[in-house]
Amino acid sequence: MMSDCCNREDTENKGLLNYQGIRTAELVNLLQAAEPIPVSVACDELKFETPPFNERLSAYISKRFGVDDCGKSARACLREAGKRKSLNISSANLSQWLGEGKWELSLGSQTLFKLCLAMELDVEEGKGFAYSCLHQTWLNYRVAREAIYLFFIEAQRLFGDETFSRACEVSSWADKVIAEYRDYIDKSASTSMEASGYTRVIADGVRTIAREDNLSAKQALTEIRRFIERNIPAFIGIQKSAIRVYDEYFSEGAFGTTPLTQLYKEATGLTLPRSGYLDNSYFQEDRERKRLLWGTINRRDWVKRNGSDVDILNKRDILMEEHAVGKMRESGIPRGNIIALLFFHFCFEQREKFQKRGVRAELFQKFYDRVNTTITEECGMMPLHPRKPFDALFMKSIAHSEGVDPITYLNHLLEGFYA
Known part of the structure; x- marks a missing residue:
């Protein structure tokens, strides 16, 4: 597996980027040309770029059905369509999607399917709906x-x-x-x-x-x-491909790819646990909580201030991003975990370059191209979406962190953004 794919022409990625909207392409260009900014400013930018989920969804539904743009009208339209088409849309569902203050949600594949049927969207319209309205990946x-x-x-x-x-x-x-x-x-x-x-x-x-x-x-x-x-062999083959990518970047290595465990040990002198680094199965201190080891700095202080652990990211995004069937190892690796793994691998691999000035644009483009090529061509997943908060956290940490370790920047960005 080739590690550096930044010069590779990828028409499929470009085509998918078009579905993410003109604003998305603009954001990618802006990130590549970005200047270093404080974490607090990056948090404000991300919040500004992401209008509340319920407002985006309400506006889309109202326009599709030709009714007034308000949550009540949108709920009524979905409720009627749900009954007619036996979609099993409950009042709890409607409150979850359209309730006030629903800032950001990641919808599961069946929910996305239901909404497409309720609004009678075709595949092309569904792609646009997922990318430009929901800010998430498509089926x-x-x-x-x-x-x-x-x-x-x-x-x-x-x-x-x-x-x-x-x-x-x-x-x-x-x-x-x-x-x-x-x-x-x-x-x-x-x-x-x-x-x-x-x-x-x-x-x-x-x-x-x-x-x-x-x-x-x-x-x-x-x-x-x-x-x-x-085509069962093909479905299983794709799942195996994602598992292979995870293993190669994490522990096994491949031609041109040094595994993260080795890069981490070289940089810190420490050894990563073989399982649990990114797969939400490692227990720390409190066995009732499943935590990602790459949570924010000073976890104890975080819990004291916020009343919960930083597994909020795991619950909200990584598990919802699962594009494989079933559980990890049995049938595939979640997209969010692959992205996180590639981010950490890239940061450790390029740690000397990150210490230099004037290389932000080069590093951002290399990261963006490598992740997109890996997750689309080798894992069969959707490309990075800079208007999706989860993806944007990693992209902004690369783009804005000159003079600061991007992993440290990500940790502070997580704390400021999700708190």
Whole structure:
């Protein structure tokens, strides 16, 4: 695996960036040309760049349904559509999404699917909705359940108001079939193809079935089941690819890649635990809390001031970012953990350059390109989204931290932002 990909032309990344909106492209350019700024200013910028979630969602729903832009109207529209399409949207759901003060949320794939069906969005509209309104990643063909959701979004004309119930039936069936074949697949599936290659193959197949005009609803269900079953090795292969990337960057290394454990030991003289550094399974002090070791500086002071540990980041973003099926190690690595791992690896690898002046733009571009290439081509995940607070935390820490260790900058940014 090549470590330095900053000069590689990646048209797929550029295409996905377009869905994130013109403002997103502007933010990337601004970050590359950024000057060093205090953490407090970076926090204020990030809050300014991210309007409250409930306001963004309410405005989008109201515009889509052609009603007044207010939370009450948006709730009414979703409630009516949910009943008609059997989407199981509860009052608690509506309060969670549209309640006052809902500053930032990360929606799960099924919730995103429900909202697309409620507003009758097609795949292209759904991408724009996820990127420009929700500021989060879109559904991914590399995950069997999400590939099924994408199929049914494309095929709404066939299934009408029964689209959601049919999708649930197929996804439940797929979970069972994949579980039955897992032992066999683990022994036989190849991971030689890049994850993005798998993703394109799956995406083309799903689109072909969904767009076939001559299929009845019953025939389409049969075809998508056959397709999912036929491509179980591909789904497992993509998951293995993400696990391989995690292992190579964390502990094993590869051609041109020194593992983080070695870089960390060289820089600090300390040894990272083999498990638990980024996988939210390491227990510290209080066994009731699962914590990420890369939390803020002076954790005890943080807990005393804020009443809770910094696992707020883990709960809010990393677990919600999981683009693999099931638990880590069993079926894949969450996107947020891959990004965090690549950030720490890059910071330790480039620690001497970070001490120099006038190299911010170069380092930011190298980080941005490397992370995007790795998570899209090798892990089959969506690229960095600078309007998404989680992604922006890492990007701003690289862009604004000249003269300050970027990991230290991130820790202070976490404390100021999430507190």
